[in-house]
Amino acid sequence: RFFCQTNLVLAVYGITLITGLPANLLALYTFVRKVKQNATPIDVLLLSLTISDLIFLFFLPFRMKEAADMKWTLPYFLCPLSGFIFYSTIYNSTFLLTAISVERYLGVAFPIRYKLKRRPRNAVIASIIFGVVSMAHCSIVYIMQYYDHGNGTIIDPSKRNVCYENFSHEQLKVLMPVRLELFLVLFCIPFIICCFCYINFIHILSRLPNISPKKRFRAIGLALGTLLVFIICFMPYNLSHVVGFIAWSSPDWRVYALLTSTFNACMDPFIFYFSSSALRGTFKHCLKGLVKRLHLSCCRRTFSWPQLNCSMVEESTQSSNDSSR
Template sequence: MVLSVGFRKLVLGVYGFTLVTGLPANILAFYTFLQKIRQRSTPMDVLLFSLTISDLIFLLFLPFRMVEVANCMLWTLPYFLCPLSGFIFYSVIANSVLHLTAISVERYLGVAHPIKYKLKRNPRSAVAACVIFAMVSMAHCSIVFVMQYHNYLNPNITDPSKRNTCYEEFTREQLEILLPFRVELSVVFFYIPFLICCFCYIQCIRILSRLSNVNPKKRYRAIGMALGTLLVFVICFMPFNISHMEGFIRGQSSEWRRPALLTSTLNACLDPFIFYFSSSALRETFKNVLRGLVRRLHFPCCRSVLYFPLFFRGKPEERTQSTDDSIR
């Protein structure tokens, strides 16, 4: 696939933005959840920690894709990195979808059945779920290796190591295997999870909107997380999976599959925002980092803005108590 100069710059810009914003945010989230799990973990902490690790792996392999785009979609790196980077790339996307779905189920159970779920929830079950998610994702996405080395011993097929493209050109025989498999991937890793997330978060919003004794901040955070997750599904995952369906109907790889895949990379930098709504520990860490940066940059005006609300909360004891409540 030949990319225009303008689109190539757009792809590099999106990849660069994802790497620059996603890497520090996920490192911060990794540190926060690691400390939380060491102290006292919950199933939500385990899921968020596992999703953070998945995003970090994705970001570490993203430069390989950037090199490919910079070289006009020609693969100039050692060829074994081609199927490996593709395998990691697609596995992490599938794994992220499963994790986001599990988080939505956990949220729904905590809101709809708070007492029963609190008594039965166990971090070990979340660990087992994360392992299963990883295994299922990697098993499905091993299709990348299958396609890259399909008919490897056939003398009429070009040796994969001598190709100058990576997972771009497919024979008719390969497409007969690949196109139906992509549809199955869409059903398992998008359509079913998306329906589950829609049900869980719509129910959460409906239940929380009817409860008058819920703290408004907690209600808004829960609604923000629900809407943010559904937005990630629509923006990051929907275009790519629609291209699978379109390619199957037409009997060839969709022409806009790469532009659709481009939005999927944004998931790695959008996930930390979902984490922010999910974890009070991460919110506190973000606040501490922000305050530390302001102090180091010596911006008195910004520092006064950050602490401005504290001057109107009465006595010091009352200010401390109010701040603790907002963190919770």
């Protein structure tokens, strides 16, 4: 059982890291350029979400190491640090996704009034507040790891080989109410706000007569993508908080519910794609470059006179690009 669980954890973490890292790096490059040129609130929020995902992915190998060894073998200070970053970035993502939904809704519901009042600075302030609130709630990781509420003494970290597990009854008295609060405040409220904003967002766009089918498709993709992230990535893990509070112990399936949360880092780029025209342009540019390289590579392997024929392909490709311009 533990062997299968270890393989599953490593597979999910590996897929998330391999797919999420390049996609988020591409998004980071795009949004940094966009913010420098002409920053808008949505660009700031998307940049903040990208940075949050990259921080999450940076600490993911520590959890992969723990899963591979089936115990914590790294320096112990990395245990609460990795857990703190892991959970904080998850809840920070819920806040940022909610803020993006609010921004999109206000943009179509009150286009003139909101355009006059929106400021990138407000998005920066909101991102900072989201990060502080998420880290404040998830500081419970440090409290649980280092303090024994039964005898009021500090536990020697060198005697531990597990990370954020095997809590005492006194620790559960503090942990379980906090987890229930996480479910209510950091998941339910953002999820309800997202549902309200995107349902009305789609409803308003559907009534506009001059909206193009492509724009309507992107709007629906943005709404469905965000709601799917909440349902697939965040809901199972947060439901485990409720089940754990009722049973007063962590459910056995909590480890699998936590795995779905990691997919957030590789699903967010889809939201970026539907939200930002700049990212769509960067993605299409990179895709065309990749297709061109693959085409030239196949050409060199196929033709018997590679230099002659491939140079002809390069010239024809260049001329077609020049004519399209």
